[in-house]
Amino acid sequence: MTQSLSTHTPPKTRGLRLPFSVKLEPRLQTPKWLPWATTIGSVAIALFVTGLILVYVGGDPIASFRAIYMAAFGNLGVFSDTLVKATPLILTGLSCLLAFRMRLWNIGAEGQFYLGAWGATLIVENVLGKDASVWLFIPLMALSGFFFGAVWGFIPGILKARLNVNEIISTLMLNYIALLFVAYWVFGPWSERGFQLTPTFPRAAWLPRLADYASLFKPFSGLTVHLGFVFAVLACAAVWYLLTHTRFGYEIRLIGDNPNAAQYAGVNIAWMTVMVFMLAGGLAGLGGMSEVAGVVHRLQDRISPGYGFTAIIVAWLAKLNPWAVIPVAILFGGLLIGSREIQPSGLARMLQGILLFTLISSEVLNRYRIKIVRVGK
Numbered sequence: 531m532t533q534s535l536s537t538h539t540p541p542k543t544r545g546l547r548l549p550f551s552v553k554l555e556p557r558l559q560t561p562k563w564l565p566w567a568t569t570i571g572s573v574a575i576a577l578f579v580t581g582l583i584l585v586y587v588g589g590d591p592i593a594s595f596r597a598i599y600m601a602a603f604g605n606l607g608v609f610s611d612t613l614v615k616a617t618p619l620i621l622t623g624l625s626c627l628l629a630f631r632m633r634l635w636n637i638g639a640e641g642q643f644y645l646g647a648w649g650a651t652l653i654v655e656n657v658l659g660k661d662a663s664v665w666l667f668i669p670l671m672a673l674s675g676f677f678f679g680a681v682w683g684f685i686p687g688i689l690k691a692r693l694n695v696n697e698i699i700s701t702l703m704l705n706y707i708a709l710l711f712v713a714y715w716v717f718g719p720w721s722e723r724g725f726q727l728t729p730t731f732p733r734a735a736w737l738p739r740l741a742d743y744a745s746l747f748k749p750f751s752g753l754t755v756h757l758g759f760v761f762a763v764l765a766c767a768a769v770w771y772l773l774t775h776t777r778f779g780y781e782i783r784l785i786g787d788n789p790n791a792a793q794y795a796g797v798n799i800a801w802m803t804v805m806v807f808m809l810a811g812g813l814a815g816l817g818g819m820s821e822v823a824g825v826v827h828r829l830q831d832r833i834s835p836g837y838g839f840t841a842i843i844v845a846w847l848a849k850l851n852p853w854a855v856i857p858v859a860i861l862f863g864g865l866l867i868g869s870r871e872i873q874p875s876g877l878a879r880m881l882q883g884i885l886l887f888t889l890i891s892s893e894v895l896n897r898y899r900i901k902i903v904r905v906g907k
Contacts, residue, residue, distance in 0.1 A: 554898040565849050568892035573847075576885040583880070594877070598868030608867065610740070610753040614825060616856075616863030617755075618643065618834070620762035621817030622841035623848065623855045624769050625810040631773065631850050632786045632806050638686060638701025639814040640838025641708030642679040646815025647822045648712050649678030651829040654731050655720055664734040671735065671819055672761070679815015680808040682708060687807030691800035697807075705838070716831050727830035737824035758820030763856065765813060770852040782806060814838060835866065836879075843882055846889050 581591030602612045622639040629636035650671040657674075658666060685704060689695035713726070720728040740753035773779035781802055785792040793799060817837065822829050840862055848854035862882075869878035 549904065551903050553901045553903055554894070555901050557897060557899055560896055565896055568895050569847055569849065569889070572885065572888035572892045575888045576881060579884050579888075580877070580881045584877075597871050598865065601868040601871040602864030606749075607752050610755045612860060612864045612867050613755040613759050614863070615866045616859040617758045617762050617824070618817040618821050618837045619840060619844055619859035619862055620759075620855055621765055621820065622814045622837050623844035623859055624765055624852060625814035625817070625838075626841045626845040627848065627850050627852060627855060628769060628773075628782075628813065629806055629810045630786075630845055632782045632802065633789070634690070634803065634806060634810075635698045636683075636686075636701055636807065636810050637698055637842065638682070638704050638838070639810070639817075639841050640834060640836065641701070641705035642682045642811040642814035643818040643821075643834055643838050644708040644712045645682040645811075646675035646679035646818030647829055647833055648715065648818070649674040649676075649815060650819035650822050651715075651720065651728060652678075654735050655728065660732045662732075662734060667732075667735040668737065668757075668823070671823055672816060675815045675819025676812040677815070679818065680812035682815070683807040683809070683811020684804065687804040690807070691803040709832075712829065712833075713831050716829055720829065722828075728828045731823070731827045735823060736827055737820065739824070756820075756824035758824040761816060761820055762859075765816065766852045766856060769813075773852065778805075814841075840882060843886050843889065846886075 577595070581595075584591040584594055601608060603609055622643055625639045625642065626636055653667065653671045653674050658670065682704060686695070686697050686700040689700050690697045716726050716728060722729045737757040739756045740750040744751040744753075771779075773782060781792065781797050784795070785797060785799060785802060789799065818833075821833060821837075826833065844855060844858050844862055847858045865878050865881065
């Protein structure tokens with residue numbers, strides 16, 4: 531007895547189809563206004579998302595943002611404190627900017643900052659005596675801070691140039707080595723009575739503040755901004771001139787725009803890689819020097835609240851423009867100052883993280899055009 535089997539094929543179901551499709555087309559040329567428009571949009575989106583989170587946790591976003599503004603820019607005194615916070619952000623931001631302009635992803639400004647602070651402290655602890663002149667202390671501390679920051683930048687530079695080691699990994703790992711290196715000195719040979727800090731620097735090793743001249747100019751009373759801010763502005767001018775008016779800067783921009791064309795033109799990319807990393811490290815090291823000499827007046831563990839990592843966002847928001855680093859760093863300095871006045875205390879870091887995410891996402895709009903294509907039947 532045979533049994534016939536019949537197979538039944540279920541009818542095909544048609545999925546949901548939209549009457550249009552979205553395509554990304556590479557831009558042949560990016561309009562000059564577009565990067566700034568996407569930056570402003572990224573900031574607006576970051577503030578909106580942060581506000582939603584504040585509402586979710588029971589906060590008032592309008593009152594919170596107003597409190598941040600008043601604490602950072604409400605009067606001349608608090609604005610002076612904002613400039614103090616902006617100073618290391620300008621220098622570490624320039625460090626990231628210079629490397630990014632050549633498509634070198636320097637994530638190690640934090641470690642270079644620490645080595646610069648250590649180098650400045652070396653001058654105080656082991657080179658000059660307590661009675662040395664301010665005209666010796668400040669220049670030697672600045673040179674030492676720049677030098678040791680450059681040395682810390684040399685390591686990932688030579689690894690990249692000779693062995694093609696990924697600079698993101700090497701610079702990131704060197705950050706932790708730098709923190710532990712500084713911790714050894716402040717807990718050990720340079721420790722003050724076993725605490726995680728060095729003795730206070732002699733007065734001649736302090737960067738002058740506006741408040742120091744209040745006896746001559748009464749409006750300067752209580753203003754904490756110090757000479758390091760002048761260093762930072764001069765560094766912006768130097769980086770701008772380097773990138774726009776020198777052959778070295780032209781080669782940096784050429785490699786960043788088209789490495790193949792640079793190699794064809796005879797540019798020594800390996801040598802340029804090492805030099806740019808050293809200059810970037812030196813700038814971050816100068817930021818570390820300005821912090822120990824202008825603010826805390828000693829070296830201590832965890833001296834940075836993350837300046838080197840915030841500098842990455844500063845450089846991207848500035849669109850790799852040295853002069854734009856100054857206002858962006860001031861805004862982030864204000865965020866650091868103002869966020870201390872509100873709860874939750876992690877608002878500043880949360881906003882920075884959201885802002886970095888939106889900035890990276892906005893690069894899609896800078897590189898591609900969104901094209902909506904109508905789909906026929």
